[in-house]
Amino acid sequence: MPTPSQTFVLKFSCPDRAGIVAAVSTFLYEQGCNILEAQQFDDTESNRFFMRVAFNVIEGTADLPRIRTAFGPVADGFKLDWSMRDPAEKRRVLLLVSKFDHCLADLLYRWRIGEIPMEITGIISNHPIETYAHLDFDGIPFHHLPVSKATKMEQEAQVWRIFQESGSEMAVLARYMQVLSDGLSAKLSGRCINIHHSFLPGFKGAKPYHQAHQRGVKLIGATAHYVTSDLDEGPIIEQDVERITHQDSPDDLVRKGRDIERRVLARALAWHLQDRVIPNGHKTIVFRD
Incomplete structure (x- = not known):
């Protein structure tokens, strides 16, 4: 039986x-x-x-x-x-990261303790491995792929090659501070989650916490969403907020925002891997646990 x-x-x-x-x-x-x-x-x-x-x-x-x-x-x-x-069959996930590594460190920890069951197929960064000398990659392949405006298409071709050759089923932009081209976004449609350090649809683009501080907001947040060719417009999976006051500086907002980003991205990825997220046009249906 x-x-x-x-x-x-x-x-x-x-x-x-x-x-x-x-x-x-x-x-x-x-x-x-x-x-x-x-x-x-x-x-x-x-x-x-x-x-x-x-x-x-x-x-x-x-x-x-x-x-x-x-x-x-x-x-x-x-x-x-x-x-x-079969949930016991771990999905293969490729992580992309830039200089800020708090989301990467958090996902590695949750993976290591079994909180997010997955097989990490590799880590891609536009920064060298020395940037993450304090992290234990535990044998996970690391790919340093520097990028500039002149080399963007070539670099994205390498990203796509690694995604395919590693047998990855999912890509996670764990504070990967590069805008994916329409072509790569289309290839990864439904298979790529991004964490945006803002409570979308407000404060898009660069330095959203500084934008929020200038507007005197009382809540800051983060948004995890599927990547589409429309910048920061993909179907939202999860969001969270935290109350702030007039005493908080932009640096305070950034510090508090890091905590929100970590937990929002972890929940979104876990729910996706658990088949709890179903696309619904420009939105998602999320059957939370």
């Missing part, structure tokens, strides 16, 4: 209509599966239905390829955009 630890996750979106939940539940029952967790959302604006189901197999063989194949007719009947995965 399969053990309860053999849990699989089905997530999907589709045009809304009656009978979707019943069909999915019936299918899983007929496959000898038990639903452990189910979350759903009916978006009346887009007339689309979203669902995430965690289940295990209590009768028969926990054969995910067989269950996927058997689910095909159900998915086709309801025009599902779907995936079915």
